[in-house]
Amino acid sequence: MTRRTSQALEALGFPGGDLASIPDSSKRFPDGAQYRVEIPSVEGPACLQAIVVEAGRLSVTVHRVSQGSGVFMLTDRELDEMASLAATAQVEVSLFARPNAGWDASAMVAAPAGGVMAPVARGQEQVIACLDDAVRAAEHGFRSVLVADIGVLAALDGLRRAGSLPEDMQAKVSVMLPVANPVAAQVLERLGASTLNLPTDLTLAQLAAIRAAVDLPLDIYVEAPDNLGGFVRLHEIPEIIRVASPVYLKFGLRNAPDIYPSGGHLEELAVGLSRERVRRACLGMDLLARSGFEARTSQLGAAGLAVPRP
Numbered sequence: 559m560t561r562r563t564s565q566a567l568e569a570l571g572f573p574g575g576d577l578a579s580i581p582d583s584s585k586r587f588p589d590g591a592q593y594r595v596e597i598p599s600v601e602g603p604a605c606l607q608a609i610v611v612e613a614g615r616l617s618v619t620v621h622r623v624s625q626g627s628g629v630f631m632l633t634d635r636e637l638d639e640m641a642s643l644a645a646t647a648q649v650e651v652s653l654f655a656r657p658n659a660g661w662d663a664s665a666m667v668a669a670p671a672g673g674v675m676a677p678v679a680r681g682q683e684q685v686i687a688c689l690d691d692a693v694r695a696a697e698h699g700f701r702s703v704l705v706a707d708i709g710v711l712a713a714l715d716g717l718r719r720a721g722s723l724p725e726d727m728q729a730k731v732s733v734m735l736p737v738a739n740p741v742a743a744q745v746l747e748r749l750g751a752s753t754l755n756l757p758t759d760l761t762l763a764q765l766a767a768i769r770a771a772v773d774l775p776l777d778i779y780v781e782a783p784d785n786l787g788g789f790v791r792l793h794e795i796p797e798i799i800r801v802a803s804p805v806y807l808k809f810g811l812r813n814a815p816d817i818y819p820s821g822g823h824l825e826e827l828a829v830g831l832s833r834e835r836v837r838r839a840c841l842g843m844d845l846l847a848r849s850g851f852e853a854r855t856s857q858l859g860a861a862g863l864a865v866p867r868p
Contacts (some may be wrong), residue, residue, distance in 0.1 A: 572740050583731075583803045585773055586790035588861035592803035592853045593844075596777060597835045598810055599859055600651075601627050601820035603639040605832040610647045612836040618838065618843060621856055621863060622806060623649060624704060624730065627819040628656030629691035637698040641868035645699070648859030652702035652730045653695050655688040660820075677706040677734035685710055689717060696724050699729040700851075702755060702864035706732040708749065717749025728752035728864045732785060733779070740771030747772045747833035752864075753806065758782040765802045777806040781838055788812045792842045793819050797850035801855075 564574035586592060593737045596764045600606050600623040613620045623644075624838040632640070632653075644651045660667050660676030662684065667676050679685045688710045701724060711731065731748050733755040743754055755777035756768065771778065778798055782789045790812055791798070799805060814831055817824050846853065859865055 560865070561682055563605070567741075571771075572744075573767040573770050575767070575772060576761070576763040578763050580762050580766050580797075581768075581770075583769050584802055585800050585804055585806040586770065586854075587856060589773065589856050589858065590854060591856040592805070592859075593799045594775075594804075594806050594856050594863075595619060595839050596622040596624060596806040596808045597832065597839065598624045598808055599626055599783075599817070599835070600832055601625055601817065601828045602632060602825070603636055603643060604825055604829050606640055606643050606649075608829045608832045609836055610643065610649070612833045613839075616836060616840040618836055618840045619855065620649060620856060621858065621860070622702075623654065624652040626652075626654050626704075627652045627696045627821075630656060631686075631819050631821070635699070637700070638657070638868060639695060639864035641699040644866045645798040648863075648865055650702055650863040651700055652704050652728070652864065654704040654706075654732070655691040655695075655698055655714075657684055657687055658706055663783075677732065679710050681762070685713060689713055692717070692723060692727065696727055699866040699868040700864075701726055701866060702728040702730055702752070704730050704732045705751075706734040708735065708746070711735075711746065711751060712749045720749070726864070731755055731779070733757065733777075737768070740768050742776075743768045743772045747766065747774055753777050755779075755808070758787045761820070762794070762801050763799055765798065770804050772810070775804045775806055776802050777808050778802060779808045779810050780842055781810050781812060783810045783814060783816070784812055785816055786810070792838075792845050795842050795846050796849045796853070799853045800851065801845075806840075807842065809835050811838065813834050 659680035
């Protein structure tokens with residue numbers, strides 16, 4: 559890396575490198591909070607109900623849940639039930655806008671180097687299908703969808719601007735759309751992203767550089783599923799909050815099966831995994847409390863949370 563290139567990037571408003579000094583982030587959620595808690599892979603009403611009950615039992619505040627199977631994998635009744643449950647609990651729900659090439663007849667996905675193709679929308683028909691998922695979610699009161707394709711993200715922002723989607727519909731960028739550097743983060747911010755789910759293996763210095771470049775909340779796995787690395791970073795929670803706020807601490811689950819797409823045949827397993835993710839969040843919050851680092855969190859239903867409007 560040459561200093562000349564670093565200076566040129568600094569002139570463009572980017573960090574000149576990863577921030578080895580690991581500075582504090584002064585950025586916050588609209589309510590002044592530094593962190594919120596997210597539980598992923600909440601695949602239907604039964605999982606969401608289990609999350610709400612377990613969070614109450616363990617005294618864990620869960621601000622957001624996300625789903626991975628896709629809006630089209632839920633019936634109208636299931637969507638309405640999830641929206642009602644979440645609205646009552648004042649919890650954001652983000653549903654995946656699917657499908658993607660990995661679920662299609664893509665030959666490249668099965669090739670040795672073709673895995674990079676799996677999250678993308680393959681052809682314009684899949685772009686339309688993903689946008690249909692977003693529109694259907696909005697019609698059932700949801701105000702957040704997960705997006706894994708850069709074209710879908712840009713088109714979704716266009717639909718918001720045109721009034722075809724609610725103005726407050728959030729685009730939560732999936733971890734499957736890698737944002738591993740500050741320049742990429744700014745590009746997705748300009749394309750209409752509401753939050754950015756970063757790769758699971760970024761160092762604190764790398765997180766700090768991305769935080770310096772964008773104001774959007776960052777979604778960071780503090781425990782990642784095996785297919786995303788299987789990292790258990792609970793002891794880093796205080797530093798992640800300090801460096802990356804505003805941040806969603808995302809509690810995945812190591813040593814657990816990939817259940818996408820989920821359904822009734824997997825419901826008992828999915829519910830059990832959901833409960834354990836809340837327990838993992840409890841462990842993380844206990845570690846944070848014992849660390850002595852005082853960090854501010856949000857109340858349920860706080861400003862900026864895309865709580866459904868059934």
